Amino acid sequence: MKNGLFCLLLFCCPTHLLAQPDVKVIRHDSLKRELGRTKSDTLRVLIYEQLMGVSPQRKAVIDYGQQGFNLAKQIHFDRGAIQCGNKLGFMLVELDYYKAIPILMETKQLAEKLEDPQALLTTILYLGYAYNKFDFQKAQYYYTMARQLVEKDHIPESVTPISRILGQFYYNWNVLDSALFYSKKAYQQGQQANISPNVLNKLYDVQFGKIYYKMKQPDLAMRYFRRAIASATGNPNGQVYEGLAMIFRDRQQLDSARYYAKKSLAIQQERNETIYIIQTATLLFELYQASNPAEALKYHLLATATKDSLKTQEKVRQAEKAAYEDREREAATQRRFKAAELDYQNRLKLYALVGLLGIAILVAYFLYRANRQNRKLEAQRLRQLETEFEQKLADTEMMTLRAQMNPHFIFNCLNSIKLYTLQNKADKASEYLTKFARLIRLVLENSRSERVPLQNELEALQLYIELEAMRFKQKVQFMIQVASEIDQQYVQIPPLLLQPYVENAIWHGLMHKAEGGFVQINVCQSTDHLLHVEITDDGVGRERARALKSKSAGMHKSFGMQVTADRIRMINQLHNVQTQAQVVDLVATDGEPLGTKVVLDIPI
Structure with missing residues (x-):
C-alpha cells in the first residue's frame, strides 16, 4: 500500500536520491571539504542540504538534515530551514514518522511566513504522507489542503501530480469512488499536457485495473492489466500479474490463476515487496490447497514467515505511535496551561482597566459636584454686584456656561466606556478611552x-x-x-x-x-x-x-x-x-x- 504513494511523493522531492553512486561519493567528499573551510553559517546550511542528496547512508542523510535544519533556525535563515526541513521530514516518515510530523509542522509555518506556495505544497504533501501511516482523517485533510493550494496557485500537474497522489491515497484506504475520480482526472490532465498514450498507460493502467477489480468489474480490470503488460518495458509491476491471478481464480480458471500468481510472486520477492508477498503467497496457498497440499504448505509457510516479520515491524510502529501520541498529549497540556496563563493575564488587565475607569468616574463626579457648587457660589456673588459691573458679569457668565459643557461630555463618554468594560470588550474600551481622552483635552483647551x-x-x-x-x-x-x-x-x-x-x-x-x-x-x-x-x-x-x-x-x-x-x-x-x-x-x-x-x- 505504501509503495505507490512513496514513489509519487518522491516525484515531488528534489532529485537528491537519484544521482549515480560514484558521482554521489565524489560530490559527498567535495562538499565535506567545503563544509570544513566555510565560515558563513548560511553557506553551511546550504551545504548540509546538498549533503543530504549525496550521502550514501540514510542515517547520515538524517544527521545532515537535522544539523542544517537546526542551524538555519538558529540564524533565522527561513529558506534554508524549509529546504532542510522538507527533506528531513520526508526521510523520517519511513523511519520515525512521529519525529517527522513536528518537523514538517514547523516547516509549514515557515513556508506560510515566506508565502512560498511550492515549498508549502511540498510540506503539506509530506504531512499527508506521514498521517497516512495511521490516521485517514488527518491525511485526507492535508491532501485536500494540497489540492486546494494547487488550484489556487495554478501549479501544473507536471510539477506536482496531486490528482494521481489523491487517487493512490484513496485506493489505499479503499475509498474507491474517489480513487477512480482522481485517477481519471490525472489521466485526462496528462492527455491535456500532450503526454503520449504509451507513457500514460504505463503510469495508470495498473491503478485502473486494481480499482476496477475492487469495484467488481473484472472485465474492465483485465483489459487494463493486459494493456499494462503490453506497454511495460522489462518486468511489469507484480501487482499486474496478481490482479490477473485473482480474476482467473474468481472465474475458476485455476491453472491460469496459478501461472500469473507465481509470476507475481517472483517479481515481488525480487523487489522485496513484503505486503504483496503475503497477499500473493496466501493466494497461491488457496489455489493449491485442494489439488497439491505440499505446494500449498510451502506457500503457507512463506506467507506466515513474512507476516511474522511484518508483525515485528508493526509492533515497532505501534510503539512509535504510542510515544508520539504521548508527546502530543503533553504538548496539548502545555498549550492549555499557556492559554490559561494568558487568560489570567487578560483578566488582570481587564480588572486594572475597570479600576481605572472607577477612579475616572469618581474624579468626574467630584469635578462635577465641585463645578456645580462653584456655579452656585458664583451666581450668589453675581447677584450682589452693582449695575456698573454688567460687562464683568457677562464675562463671568460666559466662563460659567463653557465650564458647564465639560461634565456634559464627561458623563456621555464615561457611560459608554463603562458599557464596553462591563461587556468585557477591552479593545473597544481602550479605543474609546483614547478618543475620549483626546476629546476632553480639546474641550479643556478650547474652554480657556x-x-x-x-x-x-x-x-x-x-x-x-x-x-x-x-x-x-x-x-x-x-x-x-x-x-x-x-x-x-x-x-x-x-x-x-x-x-x-x-x-x-x-x-x-x-x-x-x-x-x-x-x-x-x-x-x-x-x-x-x-x-x-x-x-x-x-x-x-x-x-x-x-x-x-x-x-x-x-x-x-x-x-x-x-x-x-x-x-x-x-x-x-x-x-x-x-x-x-x-x-x-x-x-x-x-x-x-x-x-x-x-x-x-x-x-x-
Whole structure:
C-alpha cells in the first residue's frame, strides 16, 4: 500500500536520491571539504542540504538534515530551514514518522511566513504522507489542503501530480469512488499536457485495473492489466500479474490463476515487496490447497514467515505511535496551561482597566459636584454686584456656561466606556478611552479661549461623532465638508458651538430609527465676515421626536440645547454681534418628514 504513494511523493522531492553512486561519493567528499573551510553559517546550511542528496547512508542523510535544519533556525535563515526541513521530514516518515510530523509542522509555518506556495505544497504533501501511516482523517485533510493550494496557485500537474497522489491515497484506504475520480482526472490532465498514450498507460493502467477489480468489474480490470503488460518495458509491476491471478481464480480458471500468481510472486520477492508477498503467497496457498497440499504448505509457510516479520515491524510502529501520541498529549497540556496563563493575564488587565475607569468616574463626579457648587457660589456673588459691573458679569457668565459643557461630555463618554468594560470588550474600551481622552483635552483647551480656530472645533466635533458612532454600534454615519477657500487655522469661532446641534440631531433624529442615519455638516463663508454652517440629518424630524418624549432626549435637550441658546445670547450681548440659529424641518412632497436642518450664521 505504501509503495505507490512513496514513489509519487518522491516525484515531488528534489532529485537528491537519484544521482549515480560514484558521482554521489565524489560530490559527498567535495562538499565535506567545503563544509570544513566555510565560515558563513548560511553557506553551511546550504551545504548540509546538498549533503543530504549525496550521502550514501540514510542515517547520515538524517544527521545532515537535522544539523542544517537546526542551524538555519538558529540564524533565522527561513529558506534554508524549509529546504532542510522538507527533506528531513520526508526521510523520517519511513523511519520515525512521529519525529517527522513536528518537523514538517514547523516547516509549514515557515513556508506560510515566506508565502512560498511550492515549498508549502511540498510540506503539506509530506504531512499527508506521514498521517497516512495511521490516521485517514488527518491525511485526507492535508491532501485536500494540497489540492486546494494547487488550484489556487495554478501549479501544473507536471510539477506536482496531486490528482494521481489523491487517487493512490484513496485506493489505499479503499475509498474507491474517489480513487477512480482522481485517477481519471490525472489521466485526462496528462492527455491535456500532450503526454503520449504509451507513457500514460504505463503510469495508470495498473491503478485502473486494481480499482476496477475492487469495484467488481473484472472485465474492465483485465483489459487494463493486459494493456499494462503490453506497454511495460522489462518486468511489469507484480501487482499486474496478481490482479490477473485473482480474476482467473474468481472465474475458476485455476491453472491460469496459478501461472500469473507465481509470476507475481517472483517479481515481488525480487523487489522485496513484503505486503504483496503475503497477499500473493496466501493466494497461491488457496489455489493449491485442494489439488497439491505440499505446494500449498510451502506457500503457507512463506506467507506466515513474512507476516511474522511484518508483525515485528508493526509492533515497532505501534510503539512509535504510542510515544508520539504521548508527546502530543503533553504538548496539548502545555498549550492549555499557556492559554490559561494568558487568560489570567487578560483578566488582570481587564480588572486594572475597570479600576481605572472607577477612579475616572469618581474624579468626574467630584469635578462635577465641585463645578456645580462653584456655579452656585458664583451666581450668589453675581447677584450682589452693582449695575456698573454688567460687562464683568457677562464675562463671568460666559466662563460659567463653557465650564458647564465639560461634565456634559464627561458623563456621555464615561457611560459608554463603562458599557464596553462591563461587556468585557477591552479593545473597544481602550479605543474609546483614547478618543475620549483626546476629546476632553480639546474641550479643556478650547474652554480657556473665547474663540478657537475652526480646525480645532471641527476636530472636537469629529471625535464626538466617532464616539457616538462607536457607542451606538456604527448606526451613526457622518460627513464634514469645508469649503476649500476657508483657512481653518485662521477663521475662529466660539468653542463647542456646533456640538450640541449635532448631538441633538443624533439623539432626537437618528436614534429613533432602528437603522440609524446620516449627519452632514457643511461649512462655507457666505461673506468676508460671516461663516455659514448647515447641520443636516435624515432622522425622524422634530414632530416625531416630540411625540416620543423619551426621558433621554428630554435630558439632552434641557442640558445641551438650552445651554447653547444661552451662550449665543451672551455672545451677541458681549460682543455686540448677531449670531443666528435657525431650525428647518425637511419634509417630502407627500408630507413625510425627511429630517432636520440647522442653519448657523456666525460672525468672524
